Amino acid sequence: NGLCFYCESKTEPSFKDFICVDGHFSTSSNTKHFYYFEFLEASQKSSSAENPPNSARILCWIMTGPRNLESRTKHVKQTWGKHCHHILYMSSVKTDFPTVELNVSEGRENLYWKTIRALQYIHQHHQDQANWFLKADDDTFVVIENLQYILSKLDPEKPLYLGRRFKPFISQGYMSGGAGYVLSKEALRRFVEGFQTGQCTHFSTIEDMALGKCMETMKVEPVDTRDVKGRQTFHAFPLDHYVIRQLPRPRPWHMIYDYYEPNEGPNCCSDFIVSFHYIYAVQQYVLEYFTYHLRPYGYSYRFWPDEIVERDDLKHWDDTEEELGRTEKTVKDR
Amino acid sequence: MLSEGGSFMKGMVVGGVFCLVLSLLGSFSPVTESRTDGNDHHHHHVKAASKDELQQLSDSRLQELNDQLQVYCVVMVQPKSLVYWATALDTWTKHCDKAEFYTSEASKALEAIDLNEKDDWARLRKALKHAYENAGDIRWFFVAQPNTFAIIENLKYLVLTKDPEQPFYLGKAVKSGELEYVELNSGIVLSYEALKRLVNVFQEEEKCPERGRQLWKLSDDKQLAVCLKFTGVFAENGEDVHGKGLFNSKTVDSLISESMKQNPSNVVEGCCSDLAITFSGLSANQMQVMMFGVYRLRPYGHDFHDLLTFFPPEGSDND
Numbered sequence: 001n002g003l004c005f006y007c008e009s010k011t012e013p014s015f016k017d018f019i020c021v022d023g024h025f026s027t028s029s030n031t032k033h034f035y036y037f038e039f040l041e042a043s044q045k046s047s048s049a050e051n052p053p054n055s056a057r058i059l060c061w062i063m064t065g066p067r068n069l070e071s072r073t074k075h076v077k078q079t080w081g082k083h084c085h086h087i088l089y090m091s092s093v094k095t096d097f098p099t100v101e102l103n104v105s106e107g108r109e110n111l112y113w114k115t116i117r118a119l120q121y122i123h124q125h126h127q128d129q130a131n132w133f134l135k136a137d138d139d140t141f142v143v144i145e146n147l148q149y150i151l152s153k154l155d156p157e158k159p160l161y162l163g164r165r166f167k168p169f170i171s172q173g174y175m176s177g178g179a180g181y182v183l184s185k186e187a188l189r190r191f192v193e194g195f196q197t198g199q200c201t202h203f204s205t206i207e208d209m210a211l212g213k214c215m216e217t218m219k220v221e222p223v224d225t226r227d228v229k230g231r232q233t234f235h236a237f238p239l240d241h242y243v244i245r246q247l248p249r250p251r252p253w254h255m256i257y258d259y260y261e262p263n264e265g266p267n268c269c270s271d272f273i274v275s276f277h278y279i280y281a282v283q284q285y286v287l288e289y290f291t292y293h294l295r296p297y298g299y300s301y302r303f304w305p306d307e308i309v310e311r312d313d314l315k316h317w318d319d320t321e322e323e324l325g326r327t328e329k330t331v332k333d334r
Numbered sequence: 335m336l337s338e339g340g341s342f343m344k345g346m347v348v349g350g351v352f353c354l355v356l357s358l359l360g361s362f363s364p365v366t367e368s369r370t371d372g373n374d375h376h377h378h379h380v381k382a383a384s385k386d387e388l389q390q391l392s393d394s395r396l397q398e399l400n401d402q403l404q405v406y407c408v409v410m411v412q413p414k415s416l417v418y419w420a421t422a423l424d425t426w427t428k429h430c431d432k433a434e435f436y437t438s439e440a441s442k443a444l445e446a447i448d449l450n451e452k453d454d455w456a457r458l459r460k461a462l463k464h465a466y467e468n469a470g471d472i473r474w475f476f477v478a479q480p481n482t483f484a485i486i487e488n489l490k491y492l493v494l495t496k497d498p499e500q501p502f503y504l505g506k507a508v509k510s511g512e513l514e515y516v517e518l519n520s521g522i523v524l525s526y527e528a529l530k531r532l533v534n535v536f537q538e539e540e541k542c543p544e545r546g547r548q549l550w551k552l553s554d555d556k557q558l559a560v561c562l563k564f565t566g567v568f569a570e571n572g573e574d575v576h577g578k579g580l581f582n583s584k585t586v587d588s589l590i591s592e593s594m595k596q597n598p599s600n601v602v603e604g605c606c607s608d609l610a611i612t613f614s615g616l617s618a619n620q621m622q623v624m625m626f627g628v629y630r631l632r633p634y635g636h637d638f639h640d641l642l643t644f645f646p647p648e649g650s651d652n653d
Contacts, residue, residue: 239626244619266625266652271631271632285594286587287627290586292633293608294608295628297642298491298640298642299644301646302653
């Protein structure tokens with residue numbers, strides 16, 4: 001089910017590592033401190049139809065307004081916004097920020113109208129630029145690479161819908177607006193079609209729930225975005241609402257809506273976080289620092305989603321070595 | 335005539351004795367310290383090795399350094415800050431090769447080495463002496479308080495190519511008048527040699543008194559600097575290859591806030607090192623959040639090709 005390589009670079013002596021893949025990596029880019037891998041020979045063993053990682057093209061759109069551009073949206077633009085292939089800032093007013101003008105006024109009661117108009121706008125002008133469409137608020141923080149990782153295993157031509165799944169009101173559940181949600185290309189088509197045919201209407205001002213209803217009506221499937229250990233990736237609150245150790249207790253108020261049984265403490269959250277909500281100015285930069293900059297040098301992380309077994313189970317690694325008949329360096333040299 | 339010569343001789347003798355006494359007093363003064371190397375430096379720095387420097391070492395040498403480098407964490411706790419104590423125990427201290435908690439008085443809730451000592455400086459002395467005597471093969475010592483968060487792997491990276499048989503006294507180095515010292519709240523690093531010299535000078539009450547001169551009471555981190563100075567060991571600022579300080583006496587949030595004002599177009603790069611070692615003044619919850627932020631949260635697909643490898647501690651669920 002997987003192929004392992006030991007690679008060394010002749011030109012860059014520090015570049016040497018084990019890489020195990022279950023598909024094939026096909027992009028490379030060297031920026032600052034990090035490297036992507038380039039495999040010149042595609043794996044021939046990959047028989048599944050899964051997309052290679054990084055083929056997901058994501059268009060990000062941010063729900064914002066004139067009042068927040070300076071205090072919130074600016075910081076999104078300077079941090080995680082840069083990791084989107086395309087990013088649009090949706091507002092009631094056109095500005096040089098730049099913002100897109102939707103023909104809708106500001107205010108909580110208009111959020112769903114804004115969403116409808118935004119998705120129609122994107123469908124009309126940008127649908128070919130991406131195969132996945134992420135909605136976020138101006139106080140959401142997103143790690144685009146981790147979203148890409150999840151999306152790389154999914155088919156954008158299928159009607160799919162991802163986010164922090166909530167269970168009330170809609171029988172198949174709906175995705176939290178603040179935690180950010182993603183529509184596949186097909187899901188976007190169906191949303192727009194729903195409004196064209198009247199199958200979907202503006203029946204409520206509660207944006208995320210109402211969109212969830214349209215998704216259900218148009219037979220768009222919600223995806224379970226938890227990692228292989230059952231830990232959440234999208235979050236409707238900041239990290240400290242989940243990761244602090246607690247004694248066993250009934251679900252706190254902020255997790256009452258969760259569709260899947262949530263964990264509290266260190267097992268709440270995947271290493272490969274996709275989002276947090278209620279992240280203002282300073283915290284956007286703090287999260288960027290933690291995600292992309294601050295790190296423990298040389299640390300061999302415990303969790304790897306794709307490898308045959310986890311990092312700290314070295315015995316299995318050695319067995320695999322023998323199976324593959326390799327005589328080169330063992331994993332201890334890693 | 336003899337009386338005139340006698341006065342002159344008396345004068346000479348008195349003058350000579352006076353001069354001798356003055357010069358003897360002068361050499362006892364703790365303030366005039368002469369540096370043996372004669373360099374005029376107002377600030378010492380110790381920088382982490384660059385990638386190039388590390389690449390010049392052979393694989394086996396690098397592995398050797400990696401394996402030998404062990405850190406003994408000396409954590410100064412008190413029952414009144416039990417929550418911080420418990421949090422430190424549950425978070426960053428798990429990454430020390432040896433972590434000992436030294437308390438001012440025993441606590442029923444948590445185990446520690448009870449120094450039974452209220453005075454900060456006397457307690458620090460006892461703790462360091464105990465650490466020295468129980469070091470085993472460990473050659474690097476890190477002194478911290480429980481509301482400091484430390485990334486031990488980055489500490490190891492800083493001292494990787496430094497010889498612990500040489501005196502090193504590192505951290506966030508600040509000046510107070512003539513005295514340059516390392517702030518305790520951002521963590522103090524001592525090499526084996528520095529600690530050895532320190533423990534030896536503890537026996538010299540004149541130079542390094544246990545109870546301090548009651549007339550002027552220095553903080554424990556300043557007392558430490560004074561004593562070390564007597565042994566020829568000086569405070570040095572720990573920095574990354576770019577010259578950014580690695581030991582921080584503030585929280586990440588605080589430093590980012592400052593950077594937003596000072597470098598609004600380059601907030602994160604203008605703030606803190608990627609390989610920072612300490613942040614301080616954290617709440618217990620913030621320490622748990624940092625644990626996740628440092629040891630778990632990351633973007634998929636990034637690999638730094640570091641030249642060393644550190645493994646996660648056994649039996650830990652939060653890293």
